[in-house]
Amino acid sequence: MKESFSNPYFIEKLAAIDVRKRGVSELLKAMSDTAYQGRALGEVYNIIVSMLTDPDVVIFMGLAGSMSTAGMWRIVKWFVENRYIDVLVSTGANISEDIYEAMGFSYYKGTPHVDDSELLRYKIDRFYDVFASEIAYREMENLIRDFIHTLPNGSVYSTAEFLHLFGKYLNNRKVDSIVAAAYRVNVPVFSPALVDSGYGIAALLASRERNHRVVLDMVRDFDQLVEIGRRAAKMAAIYIGGGVPKDYINLVTVAQTLLAEKEGLRDYYKPLEYVVQITMDSPQWGGLSGATLEEAVSWGKVAQKAKKRVVYVDATIALPLIAHAVYEDNVSRSSVPNFKWFFEHLS
16 A cells, blocks of 8 residues: 655655575665664664775774674774774773784683682683683783883883884784784874773883883874874774773864864864764763764764764674675775875884
């Protein structure tokens, strides 16, 4: 029966999904015509394709949560080495706990229903339902400590500079991690809370054992990230979780306004023009991790007419689906920013 009524709210029809043989990308596109978080996930994928095919955009990825221990780090590495992202902003954990596995150690399927005091006796670390060897974890931290010993005592770096040099160190030793891949393709990796991880333990060991210190200049770090934003024609972001990485990238847009005011420009904004977030955090608690992308418009962080979408789903579900869909569609970028200028002084 044909509908005999209409109103201004009936614009796009929802389409029920037929069960048939199809690829992941086709399924995500079909889900974008359904409802709830299925629609949101499909729309997130469509927006990611849009940003990847825009030749003028610099794509930032914010990486939070315990993704590397959950088996997601090779996906992030794939995004990096294929230049589907241009800048990575990560927690320290996600770019150290991938090294653990890249060194040849393994994470194991575990369970939260366990006597943790018994795990302590066996020197087993638990990440919800993942088990890891504390002894192997220390080996990973010792590797970072050994790298710090190769740097001049008292040397000063931004986290992006430090991680570029560390990526070179790992690459030369065939430890094929996220930062090693980033080194090979000149993708800057920033970690505003780097010491809140194995890097902090490693730096402490280097300092206490041999009185060997490096200094991470976080003002320099932020200045470098802001300069990348200043040189970009357009900016886009993919947020995995929220936390410090999300806010660090968001503040790049705020800085553009403040710097423009110093040059006499009033009411200048350079917000994100494409942005997606995969999160389980909700907005009513007032924290940045759950803050909506619409809220970010009020700060000038996200353009009013930006292509934007949040999907409320576990990233260990969404990220593999999105990556495989990009792979299936063979999405390619017509151009990527060249960050040779960023690393010239380190060569």
